[in-house]
Amino acid sequence: MGRLVGIDLGGTSIRAAVATGPTSYGTPVVRRATPASDGPRAVIDACAEAAREAAGGTPEGIAIGIPGPLDPTGGIVFAAPHLPGFENLPARDMLAEAAGCPVAIHNDSNLAGYAEWAAGMGRGTHSFVFVIVGTGIGGALIVDGNLRVGVAGTAAEVGHVPCDPDGPVCGQGHPGCLEGIASGTGIARQAEAALRAGEASSLPRDRPLDGAIIARAARAGDAVAARVYAEAGRALGRSFGGLINILGPEAIAVGGGVTGQFDLLEGPLRRGMAEIAFATPLGHCRVGKAELGSDAGLVGAVAWAVRSFPGS
């Protein structure tokens, strides 16, 4: 196994760990502040240093998950919303130079999904879909044991699928796509729109809403809060139905912050799925919560390092 390191790079923290097995690792090195405002060079140097510390010397290989669309084959990050300057950045070669070892880069949601397939809810499947619902909606796609990235490296954007031709615009500017309705941000915006339209609700009108506030109100019986969660669940379920009809996966796992509100989503989600999915492939597909929680990103990075550098 050599000294292979996985890194989970976020907008606010960096975590690095040395692989001790295909999906296991030693005590992680944690940097509680990503030097995002100091620019890409500072972020890359901090990652290299964390990797050296995790490996106890120069690593033999690093895989890093980065929060943004990127091309893993070319090693280029197209954009990373929480990391200023990560625009068309040759992140792979920069980190390889800084760390003195070969590097593989990948999208963080893709690696979290890879972890769920290798060691979580999707264990043992050949075809698997991971959907991470938080501020936005991302995901990963495993086909025949391979993480699919598509021709441009950016595939598995399962949140950016059509949902409602008259629906709200998502964070990426797509009118009526799933993310605008079913992400945490989308749920908050739908609730705020209902309040602005004068609907009766116990939700606070004097501050921005978020998924957790709305979930508490829904559980306490607020009709607006319950409705926006039901609509989000139905939209997720219909989109899962579409994925089942197109891909016929063996399992779909739902991860991200929204798993804390899965009780509010699950009923409408399963009914929405049955609206669209054919019975035969639906009957072959397990759908449920992801298992690895916030560890998924680091598990995935470590597993990807082991997969990318098999000779080490």
Place this chain on the structure above:
Amino acid sequence: MGRLVGIDLGGTSIRAAVATGPTSYGTPVVRRATPASDGPRAVIDACAEAAREAAGGTPEGIAIGIPGPLDPTGGIVFAAPHLPGFENLPARDMLAEAAGCPVAIHNDSNLAGYAEWAAGMGRGTHSFVFVIVGTGIGGALIVDGNLRVGVAGTAAEVGHVPCDPDGPVCGQGHPGCLEGIASGTGIARQAEAALRAGEASSLPRDRPLDGAIIARAARAGDAVAARVYAEAGRALGRSFGGLINILGPEAIAVGGGVTGQFDLLEGPLRRGMAEIAFATPLGHCRVGKAELGSDAGLVGAVAWAVRSFPGS
């Protein structure tokens, strides 16, 4: 190449041809009437006879495209709407026994898409999506040169994806899925609904509408006819945008009867695609008309026979 035969089985006709190359074949044997009303045994026997005639003796292998959901691995047809009695039918083994040779069965739309990939619009790509728009909407998915069928054998149902939570029910009973809006049947129903609602239109009110009648009216300036085509084109385009975001294919080909009306659909389709697709994968994906027309099914069956029985 031996005597490998491809069969395109339809509700109204049977065509069989012997392979002369990976995607080429000799003069097809055509049966202008499928004995559908005589039941599955009669249909299978007619296919076996056509195959023997095409091969000039007992074939060394047959691949057959069948119009309905099926499991190519298990050789079972789940249902075929235009072939009474094709329900959970072991069609592969029945045809193998009747013809005296090994048989591969596949969904007809999947094989038409395979043909477009092997010899048509998708030539040279590694990842390709075929969408066939006629009475219904079907398709095929090629990933890394493999036809994807999913865990139940029924994948690539690209017409059965969510489109509008308040949209009409499709022919398979899914509320607001793409087929209900953008298939020939869907287009006719939307126009009929507009007439029933009293909208002014030159469309005939005394007989059922179809895609061709509505297309003529749209080209002559009828507003209702133009609108239903524009809505169908937008819905198709948005769904293509979702496929691009999820799969990142190199090309998407549109086949089926609707290609005759592609002039009415193309503008709204391309705008709808741009509503949803990210710019990077959109820029890597060619989208256009399929090239093989009504030959695609037979080309695909022959090509699949050659692929399935490489030793012959």
